[in-house]
Amino acid sequence: MSSRDIALKIALLHLTKGNIHEEMQQAVTNPDFLTRQPRDQFRFREDMARRLREIVQAIRAWEEIGDKRAENLFSPSLVDMLMITHDHQPASPAVARTENEKEENGEDGAGV
Numbered sequence: 001m002s003s004r005d006i007a008l009k010i011a012l013l014h015l016t017k018g019n020i021h022e023e024m025q026q027a028v029t030n031p032d033f034l035t036r037q038p039r040d041q042f043r044f045r046e047d048m049a050r051r052l053r054e055i056v057q058a059i060r061a062w063e064e065i066g067d068k069r070a071e072n073l074f075s076p077s078l079v080d081m082l083m084i085t086h087d088h089q090p091a092s093p094a095v096a097r098t099e100n101e102k103e104e105n106g107e108d109g110a111g112v
Contacts, residue, residue: 006066010059017055024048 001009027033027044034041 003066003069006062006069010062010066013055013059013062017052017059020048020052020055 024045027048033044036044
């Protein structure tokens with residue numbers, strides 16, 4: 001999953017969290033809800049609180065994944081570091097000698 005996908009997932013979860021808050025607010029101000037039995041009101045509030053807890057836990061989990069992924073993007077792995085050092089190693093003396101001989105003889109490696 002790419003960093004962009006993770007960010008979209010987190011944004012969607014925040015949107016869902018906002019929708020739950022809005023549903024709770026509408027229920028509290030709705031006269032029909034207030035005329036329900038206290039047991040029904042309690043169940044509704046308990047269900048909304050449970051959904052909210054699940055969303056918050058999911059947001060935290062995805063944010064941790066995103067943070068770990070971001071940390072890994074900016075720190076090169078051991079393999080990357082070894083490849084970089086391999087690319088910048090000086091040529092062996094034998095290779096350097098043959099290159100110097102070509103330059104002295106006027107050979108540029110181009111065909112005749």
